[in-house]
Amino acid sequence: MRGYKNVINESIRLNKEGVDSQLAMETSGHCAFKENYFLDDGAYLITKALIKFAKLQKEGKILGDLLKDLKEPLDELEFRVKITEADFKTYGTGVLEDFARHVPTVEGWSLVTPNYEGVRVDCTPQEGWVLIRMSLHDPVMAINAESDLDGGCSAIEEKMKAFLSKYEGLTF
Structure with missing residues (x-):
């Protein structure tokens, strides 16, 4: 599903039905976390990303290590x-x-x-x-x-x- 409001609404709907949906993210980069009340908040996202990058660095890893097994279209x-x-x-x-x-x-x-x-x-x-x-x-x-x-x-x-x-x- 695309369209940031559609994605957020779908995640909220899933949670109401008992399906755990922690993150609603649209391909353009709009992102909303359940823990942040599904607010479309870029500052919150970058804070989460910086924390993850710091943890990866402590482990001697880079972002590519998280993505290496994801399939990309040709x-x-x-x-x-x-x-x-x-x-x-x-x-x-x-x-x-x-x-x-x-x-x-x-x-x-x-x-x-x-x-x-x-x-x-x-x-x-x-x-x-x-x-x-x-x-x-x-x-x-x-x-x-x-x-x-x-x-x-x-x-x-x-x-x-x-x-x-x-x-x-x-x-x-």
């Missing part, structure tokens, strides 16, 4: 499409609904469920995924993709732009 992409229509939320919602209906017509693409926002697609031929979603605040649709193939995101982007290009209320 290819990744983010681009934004501006919505030029006055009622951008309604227009964008219509585009997302159209895209969800379009996905099954793309060979090797399938909708990911459950999905918590926008439309997330498994892109099997590109060994990756794509997510298109509305910005929470701006007349923008954010598109993120990852692929385990060199050039996989270019193929995903090409298909996304081909679909989106038919909408006069969108600009790249």
Whole structure:
């Protein structure tokens, strides 16, 4: 899930259901800890990070030691499409609904469920995924993709732009 308020709300919801969720963090860096009442607080985050860095240094380790086992995609992409229509939320919602209906017509693409926002697609031929979603605040649709193939995101982007290009209320 993306969008810092969505991520924070989901973590709060999980805790209310008895699922331990200590951290809500969005890819842009917004971060909220349960112990800090899920406030989106960069100062709190950097304080926690500096404490961790100091502890790692005492152990003779570096930040890379914490990350070394995490898998990274070979290819990744983010681009934004501006919505030029006055009622951008309604227009964008219509585009997302159209895209969800379009996905099954793309060979090797399938909708990911459950999905918590926008439309997330498994892109099997590109060994990756794509997510298109509305910005929470701006007349923008954010598109993120990852692929385990060199050039996989270019193929995903090409298909996304081909679909989106038919909408006069969108600009790249």
